[in-house]
Amino acid sequence: xxxxxxxxxxxxxxxxxxxxxxxxxxxxxxxxxxxxxxxxxxxxxxxxxxxxxxxxxxxxxxxxxxxxxxxxxxxxxxxxxxxxxxxxxxxxxxxxxxxxxxxxxxxxxxxxxxxxxxxxxxxxxxxxxxxxxxxxxxxxxxxxxxxxxxxxxxxxxxxxxxxxxxxxxxxxxxxxxxxxxxxxxxxxxxxxxxxxxxxxxxxxxxxxxxxxxxxxxxxxxxxxxxxxxxxxxxxxxxxxxxxxxxxxxxxxxxxxxxxxxxxxxxxxxxxxxxxxxxxxxxxxxxxxxxxxxxxxxxxxxxxxxxxxxxxxxxxxxxxxxxxxxxxxxxxxxxxxxxxxxxxxxxxxxxxx
Numbered sequence: 001x002x003x004x005x006x007x008x009x010x011x012x013x014x015x016x017x018x019x020x021x022x023x024x025x026x027x028x029x030x031x032x033x034x035x036x037x038x039x040x041x042x043x044x045x046x047x048x049x050x051x052x053x054x055x056x057x058x059x060x061x062x063x064x065x066x067x068x069x070x071x072x073x074x075x076x077x078x079x080x081x082x083x084x085x086x087x088x089x090x091x092x093x094x095x096x097x098x099x100x101x102x103x104x105x106x107x108x109x110x111x112x113x114x115x116x117x118x119x120x121x122x123x124x125x126x127x128x129x130x131x132x133x134x135x136x137x138x139x140x141x142x143x144x145x146x147x148x149x150x151x152x153x154x155x156x157x158x159x160x161x162x163x164x165x166x167x168x169x170x171x172x173x174x175x176x177x178x179x180x181x182x183x184x185x186x187x188x189x190x191x192x193x194x195x196x197x198x199x200x201x202x203x204x205x206x207x208x209x210x211x212x213x214x215x216x217x218x219x220x221x222x223x224x225x226x227x228x229x230x231x232x233x234x235x236x237x238x239x240x241x242x243x244x245x246x247x248x249x250x251x252x253x254x255x256x257x258x259x260x261x262x263x264x265x266x267x268x269x270x271x272x273x274x275x276x277x278x279x280x281x282x283x284x285x286x287x288x289x290x291x292x293x294x295x296x297x298x299x300x301x302x303x304x305x306x307x308x309x310x311x312x313x314x315x316x317x318x319x320x321x322x323x324x325x326x327x328x329x330x331x332x333x334x335x336x337x338x339x340x341x342x343x344x345x346x347x348x349x350x351x352x
Contacts, residue, residue: 021088021096023080024050027111028141030134035124046138047111049076049103051088052096054143065144066094067102067135067171069156069163071334072269073225073261075110076103083336093337093344099148104138106131106159108268109261116262121208123268128155128162128276135159136167147171149348153334154178154299161278164285173351174289175344177334178297180305183277188299191228192270195221199263208264218263221270222256228298231330282313288351289317292340294333296324316350318343 026048033044055064070078079085080103087094088101105112107126115123124130139147150171152160157179164174184192202217204210226249239245261269291311293300302321311319322328322339333339 021051025111026050028138030137033134035130036127037125039124041113041124043113044107044134045111045113046107046134047076047105048138049080051101051103052099054100055098061146062100062142062144063148064098065100065102065139065142065147066149066151067104067139067144067147069104069135069150069152069159070106070109071154071156072273073109073266074155075105077110078335079103081335083338087337087341087344093341093348094149102139102142102144104135106155107134108265108272114262115208115264115268120264121267123264125271126268127272127274128159129166131272132159132163132166135163136170139170145170149173149175149351151175151344152177154331155273157334158273158276158278161282161285162276164287164289165278165281168284168286172287173347174285174287175292175347176289177292177340178294178300178331180293180300180307181277181279181282181310182305183275183279184273186304188304191224192273195224196267196270199267205263208267210263214263215257218257218260218266219253221266222253222260226252226256229331230298231296231324231328231332233296233324234326234328234330237326279310279313282310283315285314285317287316288347289314290320290343290347291317292320292322292334292343294322294324294328294330294339296328297331297333299331318347 028046030044032040032042034040054062057063068079070076086092088096090097094101107130108114115121147170150160150163157176160174160176161181198220199205199214199217202214204212204214205217239248293307295302307319311317320343322333328339329336
């Protein structure tokens with residue numbers, strides 16, 4: 001165990017020196033996009049980042065595209081952090097010299113169309129199905145008929161299963177990280193519902209027409225998400241007394257508020273999962289899948305969601321549970337590639 005701990009610690013330290021290859025940013029606009037709630041917008045913008053260059057086969061088809069979906073409230077830029085971007089470096093498992101990496105901002109996030117652009121609470125009530133359909137149009141725009149690999153973390157994990165069931169065959173392999181395939185209920189829905197209710201209960205929210213951010217309501221959501229993303233064993237080791245724990249709580253609240261989305265955007269982001277439930281349709285996913293969860297994930301803990309049963313509905317799927325340790329990162333283990341890179345390599349090998 002000591003040797004394993006030392007090896008993981010060395011790998012964790014090594015990630016701090018990583019640097020991502022050159023990144024290109026662009027926007028794609030879908031025309032007359034109809035949402036699942038029946039509303040239509042004349043234009044829906046999707047911001048995205050790419051690394052690497054497309055490689056085409058004799059038919060002119062791009063064969064090396066990899067798309068990675070981000071989590072709730074995130075953007076494609078979150079994968080440019082060292083602990084994930086090391087995959088894209090020369091010699092990395094997803095070396096940008098070999099793969100064409102696509103990092104989209106999902107609808108409602110980052111530089112893509114969202115309520116804070118002006119419509120506020122009149123923005124269409126998008127869901128994961130809308131977000132996946134828009135990403136399919138983005139791939140059409142980029143000339144990608146089939147992804148070599150689809151990855152996703154947290155919300156991106158759920159969108160990976162949504163993508164696989166809604167657009168079967170458009171990815172040659174899928175690697176969802178940190179989610180379940182059942183309807184969001186119980187604690188996973190409750191923390192989202194409480195965060196939404198707290199914003200709406202803040203007098204400053206004004207039904208979405210606020211002139212100053214409803215910070216008191218947003219603080220509740222920041223606190224809930226900080227706990228939902230926490231890693232209990234690691235945090236106990238890092239903050240073993242009250243003073244260090246209180247200091248971490250203060251830093252987490254400050255950082256969370258500084259990075260928080262517009263309050264209306266946040267409501268929409270949390271509500272987008274409301275009708276997620278790919279479980280009845282998993283048999284549509286016939287390509288190789290490696291589904292990875294973490295034992296210390298507050299949001300998707302072992303014993304919830306029956307992943308060991310649902311994985312059998314997909315003929316070429318494998319389910320992996322990363323054990324809890326002082327090195328794992330709770331729900332955020334999904335972004336630390338050192339914990340699951342071996343599984344990624346194996347998936348690429350068995351999906352050739």
